[in-house]
Amino acid sequence: xxNKTQAQRRALATxxxxxxxxxxxxxxxxxxxxxxHGAFGDLATDYFGADIWARPGLRERDRNLASIAILGALxxxxxxxxxxxxxLRRGLTRPEMEEALIQVGGYAGMPFGNKxxxxxAKFFADIPDAPARQPAAHLDDNQRHANAVAVMATLTKxxxxxxxxxxxxxxxxxxxxxGELAFDFAFGELWSRDQLSRRDRSLVVVSxxxxxxxxxxxxxxxxxxxxxxxxxxxxxxxxxxxxGYGGFPRAVEGMRAARAAFLRIDExxxxx
Numbered sequence: 001x002x003n004k005t006q007a008q009r010r011a012l013a014t015x016x017x018x019x020x021x022x023x024x025x026x027x028x029x030x031x032x033x034x035x036x037h038g039a040f041g042d043l044a045t046d047y048f049g050a051d052i053w054a055r056p057g058l059r060e061r062d063r064n065l066a067s068i069a070i071l072g073a074l075x076x077x078x079x080x081x082x083x084x085x086x087x088l089r090r091g092l093t094r095p096e097m098e099e100a101l102i103q104v105g106g107y108a109g110m111p112f113g114n115k116x117x118x119x120x121a122k123f124f125a126d127i128p129d130a131p132a133r134q135p136a137a138h139l140d141d142n143q144r145h146a147n148a149v150a151v152m153a154t155l156t157k158x159x160x161x162x163x164x165x166x167x168x169x170x171x172x173x174x175x176x177x178x179g180e181l182a183f184d185f186a187f188g189e190l191w192s193r194d195q196l197s198r199r200d201r202s203l204v205v206v207s208x209x210x211x212x213x214x215x216x217x218x219x220x221x222x223x224x225x226x227x228x229x230x231x232x233x234x235x236x237x238x239x240x241x242x243x244g245y246g247g248f249p250r251a252v253e254g255m256r257a258a259r260a261a262f263l264r265i266d267e268x269x270x271x272x
Contacts, residue, residue: 004050013049019060019086052244058237061090062203066238068097069207070245072104072116080116081123094120094130099195100204106190107208136189144188151191154198155224199229206230207238210254211246218254222261232262 004012010030017033018026034041053063064087071079087097098120105113124130139147145164152160152167161167171179191201202225209217222235235258242251 006046009046009050012054013045016049016053017045019089020082022085048244052241055237055240057233058241061087061092062200062234063237063241064090064092065096065100065200066203066207066241067245069100069104069204070211070242072101072112073108073208073211074246075112075115076245077116077119080119084120084123088127094124094127095195096200098133099193099201102193103190103196103201103204104208106186107205108212136193139189141184144184144192147189147192148183148187151187151198155202155221155227157227197228199225202228202230203234203238206235206258207242210239210242210257211250213250213253215253215257218257219261219264222258223265226265232258 014026014030016026017029018024020026021029030041030045033045037044053060058066064083068080068083068087071077071083084094084097088094098117101113101116101120103113104116121133142164145168149160149162149164149167153162161170168180168183171183173179175182191198196204202221205221206218206225209221225235226232236255239251239255239258242254
């Protein structure tokens with residue numbers, strides 16, 4: 001690890017804030033933040049820009065997507081416009097960023113998704129040539145159930161029951177009405193949408209669950225993310241990002257849950 005001078009850290013922070021600023025002027029944004037918030041603004045500038053965003057373990061595009069998911073899940077929608085702006089500069093599209101918030105609706109609660117998407121609508125109304133929102137596909141239950149088993153097959157790397165009726169019956173037996181909705185809606189509709197790749201959707205879901213402190217759900221979705229192509233380093237970098245946007249206690253618990261999931265995977269491989 002190379003130790004950075006404060007000047008080097010501030011240069012990295014300036015680059016980060018340039019992507020957040022409406023006019024691309026990172027120095028002016030930092031100066032205004034410091035003037036308004038004093039020592040907090042000064043410390044937060046370098047912490048976010050150099051200590052978190054300059055880390056190499058997660059592409060800026062992906063860290064931006066994870067940040068949008070975290071902010072939406074924690075009901076911090078007022079901060080989203082800067083990340084929509086930065087997301088566009090980092091290669092994300094409007095449909096991808098809004099799809100992350102649709103996933104927030106399913107995993108953090110529909111009011112949270114609704115609030116965040118209302119903020120998004122206002123932001124993108126001022127963006128020339130932003131693609132218009134499209135309605136969802138209208139699926140019958142047979143299609144939803146077929147979609148659900150297809151999603152579960154990739155999440156579990158082929159270990160899920162491929163028969164829709166049997167797979168649905170098992171989750172309903174375990175979770176009752178919650179299982180019905182999880183199978184039909186969460187897996188059958190949300191996860192089956194193609195506005196995000198399965199890999200990106202897993203990244204979003206792990207971000208949401210970590211922000212909400214849902215360790216038992218992470219035990220399932222961290223291995224699922226690895227099956228979808230997210231690396232272990234990238235999972236851990238989600239938790240690093242959470243330090244800034246959700247605080248250290250959530251990030252610590254998320255990192256512990258992730259590493260526990262990695263350990264179970266390795267133990268299963270050794271015993272296979």
